[in-house]
Amino acid sequence: MVPTSPAPQEIPSGRQPSPHRRPAPEPGHRTPEERERGSEREVTAEPAPPVRPPLPPAPAWELGGITVHRIDEVALPPQTGPWLLPSATPEVVDHTPWLRPDFADGSGVLRLSSHTFACTVGDLRVLIDTGIGNGKTRANPAWHGLRTDYLARLEAAGFPPDRVDLVLLTHLHTDHVGWNTRADGDDWRPTFPRARHVTSRREWEHWSTAELDDARRQMFRDSVHPVRDAGQLDLVDVPAEGTTIAPGIRLLPTPGHTPGHIAVELRGRTRTAVITGDCVHHPVQLGHPTLGSCVDTDPAQAVATRRALLDSLAGTDTLLLGTHFPPPTAGVVRTQGAAYRLIPAPGHPAPATATGTRA
Numbered sequence: 001m002v003p004t005s006p007a008p009q010e011i012p013s014g015r016q017p018s019p020h021r022r023p024a025p026e027p028g029h030r031t032p033e034e035r036e037r038g039s040e041r042e043v044t045a046e047p048a049p050p051v052r053p054p055l056p057p058a059p060a061w062e063l064g065g066i067t068v069h070r071i072d073e074v075a076l077p078p079q080t081g082p083w084l085l086p087s088a089t090p091e092v093v094d095h096t097p098w099l100r101p102d103f104a105d106g107s108g109v110l111r112l113s114s115h116t117f118a119c120t121v122g123d124l125r126v127l128i129d130t131g132i133g134n135g136k137t138r139a140n141p142a143w144h145g146l147r148t149d150y151l152a153r154l155e156a157a158g159f160p161p162d163r164v165d166l167v168l169l170t171h172l173h174t175d176h177v178g179w180n181t182r183a184d185g186d187d188w189r190p191t192f193p194r195a196r197h198v199t200s201r202r203e204w205e206h207w208s209t210a211e212l213d214d215a216r217r218q219m220f221r222d223s224v225h226p227v228r229d230a231g232q233l234d235l236v237d238v239p240a241e242g243t244t245i246a247p248g249i250r251l252l253p254t255p256g257h258t259p260g261h262i263a264v265e266l267r268g269r270t271r272t273a274v275i276t277g278d279c280v281h282h283p284v285q286l287g288h289p290t291l292g293s294c295v296d297t298d299p300a301q302a303v304a305t306r307r308a309l310l311d312s313l314a315g316t317d318t319l320l321l322g323t324h325f326p327p328p329t330a331g332v333v334r335t336q337g338a339a340y341r342l343i344p345a346p347g348h349p350a351p352a353t354a355t356g357t358r359a
């Protein structure tokens with residue numbers, strides 16, 4: 001079903017006594033929980049826990065035997081667009097009017113989101129990417145020390161962590177591997193204890209031999225190595241034509257953003273969907289396929305990959321599901337002049353599942 005592979009190579013993790021240990025808090029540091037509670041001097045009684053509003057239903061797309069759920073983590077702040085896609089200026093947005101109102105605001109600021117996708121394919125519960133994660137020490141303030149209800153959303157959609165079978169990682173960047181692990185005391189443990197975690201061998205080998213800065217080293221330590229050390233990481237060779245890893249699930253090589261980046265094709269009885277990962281960050285890149293992100297490892301390859309993917313989808317019924325596309329997140333691709341546009345295809349609230357706890 002899912003190919004296994006030899007133990008992956010070591011990614012340098014520095015001289016840490018415990019590679020998964022969380023950094024010690026600074027003197028005087030208080031955890032978010034402590035800050036919320038206040039010190040004993042500040043309060044005399046524990047406040048009653050707040051009543052949590054019910055989670056809104058997760059949007060989902062039906063492919064015929066496969067339902068793809070979007071699992072929201074966090075909307076990314078407005079400064080994300082100018083940093084990530086610096087050429088996507090307000091003037092470019094003005095020249096791409098179909099981006100408004102969903103994908104850009106009135107000022108031309110791009111909307112971006114962090115979410116993942118979850119689906120059941122045959123008897124496999126599958127997660128595609130794992131977002132930023134909670135409580136991680138990160139240089140990017142928008143990703144640092146998050147406390148989201150992502151896991152509750154995942155469970156409400158029918159995916160309790162201990163029932164996830166397969167985690168597909170489009171690439172090994174911070175905002176795609178975060179929920180691979182969660183804090184357990186001072187350590188980071190796999191969030192999905194039964195799941196095989198799959199990424200491309202090319203991706204692993206790139207980062208295994210790259211010179212890592214401290215931030216990336218930390219990310220591998222807290223979010224990738226614990227999964228590898230638990231024997232849950234599988235590396236897959238992804239040839240040019242793609243590779244089927246389970247009936248209905250094909251990995252497509254989409255290099256450029258990172259060398260071993262993959263997109264994920266899901267083939268249902270009635271419809272096919274492609275999940276972008278970061279080979280397309282935002283719908284503005286349909287209108288302007290040469291517009292790259294500041295973190296593409298090979299910008300020219302990223303453009304060629306994006307054009308080839310969009311060309312293969314243009315005029316078809318295949319759903320393009322964007323890993324950072326804001327709601328409505330999905331659409332079909334149509335040509336427009338020398339470029340493309342996205343015709344939105346909003347998801348529908350998915351019915352509660354036997355394992356879901358929504359409502």
Ligand SMILES: [Zn+2]
Pocket residue numbers: 173175176278324
């Ligand atoms: Zn990303």
